[in-house]
Amino acid sequence: MKSPNPFWLASAPPTDKQINVERAFRAGWGGAVWKTLGEDPPVVNVCSRYGAAEWNGQKLMGFNNIELITDRPLDVNLAEFKEVKRAWPDRALILSLMVPCQEESWKSILKKIEDTGADGIELNLGCPHGMSERGMGAAVGQVPEYVEQITRWCKNYTRMPVFVKLTPNITDIRLPARAAKKGGADALSLINTINSIIGVDLDRMSPTPHVGGKGTHGGYCGPAVKPISLNMVAEIARDPETRGMPISGIGGISDWRDAAEFLALGSQGVQICTAAMHYGFKIIGDLTNGLSNWMDTQGYRHLEDFVGKALPNVVHWHDLDLNFKTVAKIDQTQCIHCGLCYVACEDTSHQSISVRREESGSSKIRRSIYEVKESECVGCNLCALVCPVECISMVQQETGIGYLPWSRHPQNPKFKYGGNLTEKVKDAPYKGPKSQG
Amino acid sequence: MQDSIFCDFKPPLNSQTAKIEASRCHYCYDAPCIQACPTEIDIPSFIRKISNGNLRGAAQDILSANVMGGTCARVCPVEVLCHSACVREVGEGKSVEIGLLQRFATDQFFEGPPESTQNLFERAPLHGKKVAVVGGGPAGLSASHRLALLGYAVTLFEARSKVGGLNEYGLAPYKVTSEGVQQEIDWILGVGGIDLKLNCALGTDVSLDSLRTEFDAVFLALGLGGVKKLGIPGEDQPGVFEASRFIEKIRQTTRIADLPVGRSAVVIGGGSTAIDIAIELKCLGAESVTIVYRGSEEKMSATLHERELARTAGVVICTSGRPVRILGNASGVAAVEFERTDRNAGERFELVANQVFKAIGQTLAVDAEVLRSIGLKGGRISVGNPGEIKPFETAIPGIFAGGDCIGLGEDLTVTAVQHGKLVAYAIHQSLFKEKSGDINYGRSHLSNRRGEITQSFLAGFSTANG
Missing domain, CATH: 3.50.50.60 (FAD/NAD(P)-binding domain)
Structure with a gap:
């Protein structure tokens, strides 16, 4: 499957109609996953639908919706889809699907979409609200057996590539990923939204968004969920059972750097929604230009040059070097004397920063001078992270002692109990649907 | 009071701009702005409360330290107090707008319903003293x-x-x-x-x-x-005013049009009162207003910000001039004669004036x-x-x-x-x-x-x- 760039619009409101998708393609988006189609009669949506978490004046830090799948008739969607695909043959155009968890339903819808010209289908096994209560979306995505079963049905009844979109509302993302692979999936998309209540309207005493004073749990996305998705992508990309499977990364991607991080962790492409809903389709110019300039600077000519390049450095905690050491260093020439490093360290970390009032100068104000007590510093990064002017760097220390992982550390209880405890709690490999033995 | 003439020279923040400005505050530990505030308002705390929508709490922080926090938000020379100490001033040359945020918090508080404003603090029972x-x-x-x-x-x-x-x-x-x-x-x-x-x-x-x-x-x-006297000839003739008394008139009058305003005015002094009267005279329609100070500009007690305000209003600031006498004619004041105090000491010059305002300090x-x-x-x-x-x-x-x-x-x-x-x-x-x-x-x-x-x-x- 090809697209002019790795940026696709995720299956969501921005891809619900021809007019939206064509506006996106005109702006330069590489592909789109059409908003999820279901069986007729179409669902009915509520008013209102979206809620947002703001942070310190920043809008849509997190975003949440209680909207269902498309509420337009199937034939209308399919007719529009065909027209878009015909007009934009170079763009990747995927159909997202969600029907009840029975073979007949999937067989029937796949038949109806066979001649749309779609480049593939994406199974929406992740929507955590509304549809899951009807036994679809996350309700099936949370059960690896169902994931495998549905994937297999689809592979049986269509020649199109099958993406399985995973729900993050699960303890171990590797299990449904393995199940999808077993069912024959060609690729994985993740993550779908996270089950959430975005906020409470304290005047109405109702969850937001409210529908006549009542609210319900919805799907959480936006910049706040990126770290969760990055981890899940890396988990799957590192898992020996799913390693190498194409991944379409989704979750809070707002700029080229976010996208590059997903690609570095093994995604072959990314899908975006919230950033487009916040700023419009124009951001595609920023995404492609940013990624391209960064690649030029780094000497990467193709995405393959860096896709998955960070994966070898994602390791188990117990493989980290316990002898690695950094200490914080404050650049006094850049320091603005806000004291955030000091109070963070003193109140909540390791009491490794000293404070003294500067000698009385010409000014009435006596600023506080903050200095790192290097012998106390554990190199935790907190001071550098809270510093608003980034004048604190973490300087690597020459310890003169070599690599020492937990597995070889004298305090590891395995030496006490005569065995490696960490190895005993490894995940049991996924065995497949019980019905099929 | 004619609001159109004397409207705010710096517009207040609204809830949106206040939030954005509040988000610029780093919430410093041992915040230098608190040291710089004569009343030691816990500035980072009240700004954080604006950020998170606790405006009553913000007013509490301000008014518990400074019961006139609303007025001070407007009249404090913040550029030499809290703003000068703000770490953003140090770091990027642009302080958090502490004065405007304080004004926002106190305005919102005072505009609130009486049940919210009247019980902010409670008195201790009377002990008889x-x-x-x-x-x-x-x-x-x-x-x-x-x-x-x-x-x-x-x-x-x-x-x-x-x-x-x-x-x-x-x-x-x-x-x-x-x-x-x-x-x-x-x-x-x-x-x-x-x-x-x-x-x-x-x-x-x-x-x-x-x-x-x-x-x-x-x-x-x-x-x-009381107002200090110049102690020079011609001081007692009509057209010579005490600046603070004139400001009082502007504030207390019901018909501002009745106030006498000359075409050209000379203000003698170098402090905030001199700046204030000069700006007000420009607002009232005086054609030329000149502040004359006896020392160099750096010695003026009016801050740079105040001097800039005055100049923007069209006021001319003339330094190193000591008043020698006020000249008059049949209709009152005509001019002021000054002597230079700088390297041309002794040299004299005259400024035409229909009105002279004394702003050389109070007693x-x-x-x-x-x-x-x-x-x-x-x-x-x-x-x-x-x-x-x-x-x-x-x-x-x-x-x-x-x-x-x-x-x-x-x-x-x-x-x-x-x-x-x-x-x-x-x-x-x-x-x-x-x-x-x-x-x-x-x-x-x-x-x-x-x-x-x-x-x-x-x-x-x-x-x-x-």
Whole structure:
């Protein structure tokens, strides 16, 4: 499957109609996953639908919706889809699907979409609200057996590539990923939204968004969920059972750097929604230009040059070097004397920063001078992270002692109990649907 | 008051811009802005409360440290106080707009419903001690409020028909409108326990001796009601005005069109009053307004910001000119003759003027005879320094003084408010003979209804005595 760039619009409101998708393609988006189609009669949506978490004046830090799948008739969607695909043959155009968890339903819808010209289908096994209560979306995505079963049905009844979109509302993302692979999936998309209540309207005493004073749990996305998705992508990309499977990364991607991080962790492409809903389709110019300039600077000519390049450095905690050491260093020439490093360290970390009032100068104000007590510093990064002017760097220390992982550390209880405890709690490999033995 | 002429020269923030500006505050530990504030408002805390929508809490932080936080937000020379200390000023040359945020928080608070504004602080039960406060300006009001909270029965004597002092009579309308001042004063007096005696002047209507016998303590917050004289020929002819009196007229008049405004005006002086009158004259339609200061521009007590404001308003600032005489003709003032004080010393020049405004400083307005017994120094009342054994106490035990009438402050509203606050604590300490460390202010009465102690109260005290 090809697209002019790795940026696709995720299956969501921005891809619900021809007019939206064509506006996106005109702006330069590489592909789109059409908003999820279901069986007729179409669902009915509520008013209102979206809620947002703001942070310190920043809008849509997190975003949440209680909207269902498309509420337009199937034939209308399919007719529009065909027209878009015909007009934009170079763009990747995927159909997202969600029907009840029975073979007949999937067989029937796949038949109806066979001649749309779609480049593939994406199974929406992740929507955590509304549809899951009807036994679809996350309700099936949370059960690896169902994931495998549905994937297999689809592979049986269509020649199109099958993406399985995973729900993050699960303890171990590797299990449904393995199940999808077993069912024959060609690729994985993740993550779908996270089950959430975005906020409470304290005047109405109702969850937001409210529908006549009542609210319900919805799907959480936006910049706040990126770290969760990055981890899940890396988990799957590192898992020996799913390693190498194409991944379409989704979750809070707002700029080229976010996208590059997903690609570095093994995604072959990314899908975006919230950033487009916040700023419009124009951001595609920023995404492609940013990624391209960064690649030029780094000497990467193709995405393959860096896709998955960070994966070898994602390791188990117990493989980290316990002898690695950094200490914080404050650049006094850049320091603005806000004291955030000091109070963070003193109140909540390791009491490794000293404070003294500067000698009385010409000014009435006596600023506080903050200095790192290097012998106390554990190199935790907190001071550098809270510093608003980034004048604190973490300087690597020459310890003169070599690599020492937990597995070889004298305090590891395995030496006490005569065995490696960490190895005993490894995940049991996924065995497949019980019905099929 | 003609709002169109004297509208805000710096527009207020709205809830959106306030939020954005508040988000610029780093919430510093040991924040230098607090050190720079004469009343030690916990600035990062009130700004954070604006960020998270707790505007009443923001007002609590401000007003607990500075009961005139609304006025000070407008009239403080923030560019030499909190703004100059802001770490953003250090780091990027653009301070957080602390003054505007403080104004936003206090405006929102005062515009709230009475049930929200009137119970912000609660008074301690009366313990029977009485204090006389003489002078209803910022220092007197601040002390009265704090004393009332501490359980005192306060009697506030004011020589004029309205309290407020310079806030009411002396602040240029382009900085703060009369309505805002009145609202704040009403709120301060609304705390209760303050008996107001208007039109009651020290020396004529009430004597210091009688106050000393009737009350457990007396606080003289007399301000500087008099104006210094130039002492040059021609000073007493029509067309020569005292700048502070003229500002008072602008503030108090009901028909601003009746105020006499000449085509060309000369303002003599180099402080905030000179700037204020000059800007007001431009607002009122004077064609040319020239401020003449005897020293160099750097020596002017008006801040760079104030000088820029004046110049933007079209005022010319002329330095190194000492007035020699005021020339007149049949219709009044005609010109002012100056002598140069710089390297061309001795050289003289004349400036045409229909009006001359004197803004060379103020003096105690109360008859020196009345105050002789308590000791004057440099024309002001001498008191014990803050931080010493008897802060703000005069030579006569039990008589305290603060605000502009003593020589300790910078003659700013904000320092007067701080003096009033510290005097209240000093009186409390002297009457209850408690050590500063273990004064029990009664948490309940220094707290809001939920019983949270406001740290700023104690912070103010420890500075004075610590």
